[in-house]
Amino acid sequence: xxxxxxxxxxxxxxxxxxxxxxxxxxxxxxxxxxxxxxxxxxxxxxxxxxxxxxxxxxxxxxxxxxxxxxxxxxxxxxxxxxxxxxxxxxxxxxxxxxxxxxxxxxxxxxxxxxxxxxxxxxxxxxxxxxxxxxxxxxxxxxxxxxxxxxxxxxxxxxxxxxxxxxxxxxxxxxxxxxxxxxxxxxxxxxxxxxxxxxxxxxxxxxxxxxxxxxxxxxxxxxxxxxxxxxxxxxxxxxxxxxxxxxxxxxxxxxxxxxxxxxxxxxxxxxxxxxxxxxxxxxxxxxxxxxxxxxxxxxxxxxxxxxxxxxxxxxxxxxxxxxxxxxxxxxxxxxxxxxxxxxxxxxxxxxxxx
Numbered sequence: 001x002x003x004x005x006x007x008x009x010x011x012x013x014x015x016x017x018x019x020x021x022x023x024x025x026x027x028x029x030x031x032x033x034x035x036x037x038x039x040x041x042x043x044x045x046x047x048x049x050x051x052x053x054x055x056x057x058x059x060x061x062x063x064x065x066x067x068x069x070x071x072x073x074x075x076x077x078x079x080x081x082x083x084x085x086x087x088x089x090x091x092x093x094x095x096x097x098x099x100x101x102x103x104x105x106x107x108x109x110x111x112x113x114x115x116x117x118x119x120x121x122x123x124x125x126x127x128x129x130x131x132x133x134x135x136x137x138x139x140x141x142x143x144x145x146x147x148x149x150x151x152x153x154x155x156x157x158x159x160x161x162x163x164x165x166x167x168x169x170x171x172x173x174x175x176x177x178x179x180x181x182x183x184x185x186x187x188x189x190x191x192x193x194x195x196x197x198x199x200x201x202x203x204x205x206x207x208x209x210x211x212x213x214x215x216x217x218x219x220x221x222x223x224x225x226x227x228x229x230x231x232x233x234x235x236x237x238x239x240x241x242x243x244x245x246x247x248x249x250x251x252x253x254x255x256x257x258x259x260x261x262x263x264x265x266x267x268x269x270x271x272x273x274x275x276x277x278x279x280x281x282x283x284x285x286x287x288x289x290x291x292x293x294x295x296x297x298x299x300x301x302x303x304x305x306x307x308x309x310x311x312x313x314x315x316x317x318x319x320x321x322x323x324x325x326x327x328x329x330x331x332x333x334x335x336x337x338x339x340x341x342x343x344x345x346x347x348x349x350x351x352x353x
Contacts, residue, residue, distance in 0.1 A: 008056040014049035021045050057092035065103040067146055069154045071096045082149050100144055100153055104214055107166050108139040111222060117162075123222070124171050126178035128186055132227055136174050137219035140166060140202070142211050152210025165209045173201045187221050194218070 025038040060083065062068045068083030072095045083090075083097060090097060110116035111123035115137075123135040144153055144161075157164050177198045181190055199216040206213045222228075 007052060007059065011049065011052035011056045014045065014052050017045045018042070018049050054092045058089050060088045060090055060097045062086060062088060062097075062099060065101055066099040067102050067144070067149050068097040068099045069150055071098060078150060078155065080150060082146070098154065098159070100149055100159070102144050102146060102149075104141055104143050106139055106141050107162055107170075108137075108219075109167075109170070110137045110219065111135055112137075124174045126175045128178055128181060128183045130182045132183040133224045134178060134183070134186055135222040135224075136178065137222075138170065138174060138198075139217040139219055140170055140213070141215040141217070142166070142206060142213050145207075145210050145212050148210030156210070161209065161211065165206070165211065169205050169209075170202060173198055173205065177201065183223075183227065187223075191218070191221070 021038065021042045025042060028038060060068065062083050062085045064085045066085065068088065070079040070081075070083060070090060071077060072079055072091070079095075088097075108116045109118070109122045109124060111121050113120050116122040123137050126134050126136055128134060153159065153161055177194055178186060180197070181194055185191075186194060195216065195218040198218070199213070202216055203213040
């Protein structure tokens with residue numbers, strides 16, 4: 001590139017030299033001085049100037065990020081082989097080079113007025129399978145296929161591949177893809193699937209047009225004002241439903257806690273009642289056993305008393321006498337004595353009558 005600039009600079013200076021020699025030649029001629037040597041100098045300067053200009057016109061430097069298509073006056077108008085990056089030579093004034101960038105390019109269509117390649121709202125209006133309208137923002141990252149730059153990019157699209165291929169095809173593919181999905185699938189559950197579908201179809205179309213798709217970016221999906229309002233109302237309703245469900249769950253938890261507490265109290269009451277019943281049973285059993293022992297003892301006493309009475313009948317009379325009033329004082333006599341005599345009194349160990 002620096003060499004071409006040097007040659008072009010020399011070519012420009014050489015023209016100044018030509019005009020200077022011509023002017024000097026005219027001055028000498030008007031003074032009727034000899035111009036023989038000046039004519040030869042003029043011829044040399046002119047030839048050198050032509051060579052320098054031809055050289056500057058024939059040398060073409062292609063940048064590393066570009067590829068060059070050679071237009072020629074020969075049949076067909078274009079050479080089949082493009083110029084590669086670096087210093088190249090073409091036929092001066094008979095051929096011309098048109099360069100195209102082979103690096104990645106990005107074309108954006110956006111609803112925002114200053115984000116897209118076209119100023120203003122350049123989003124893609126599409127209709128979903130359930131009839132809803134969505135506005136799609138998208139970016140296409142692509143590059144030129146080096147092997148197709150002559151026939152497709154230069155001849156077929158005449159360099160206008162963005163306006164004639166990228167823009168219309170991208171918009172058409174997006175509209176067609178969106179029509180296969182419902183409104184909720186587009187912005188939530190199947191958004192990745194939608195992007196993949198668009199990218200696959202677009203890659204095939206661009207490949208047929210001489211371009212290579214590097215990436216497709218589904219930047220944003222916006223809704224109509226009516227649907228956005230309905231979505232907002234739906235979200236509010238869902239939030240209210242969630243809040244109501246939360247309240248119901250809270251009430252259920254409170255009821256469950258109350259039920260468990262009631263069950264605990266009931267269990268405690270049952271346990272207490274069982275304890276009391278067991279205590280009553282134990283007490284009753286002990287009391288019954290005590291009564292049984294007492295009855296057995298009394299029965300045994302009666303048996304022994306009966307046996308004693310059989311053997312000693314006078315014991316019964318003794319019992320009778322003991323049961324009499326304590327102020328009755330008599331003397332026991334043998335059974336064949338018909339008299340009862342008062343018992344003697346005892347005072348200080350002395351018997352008195």
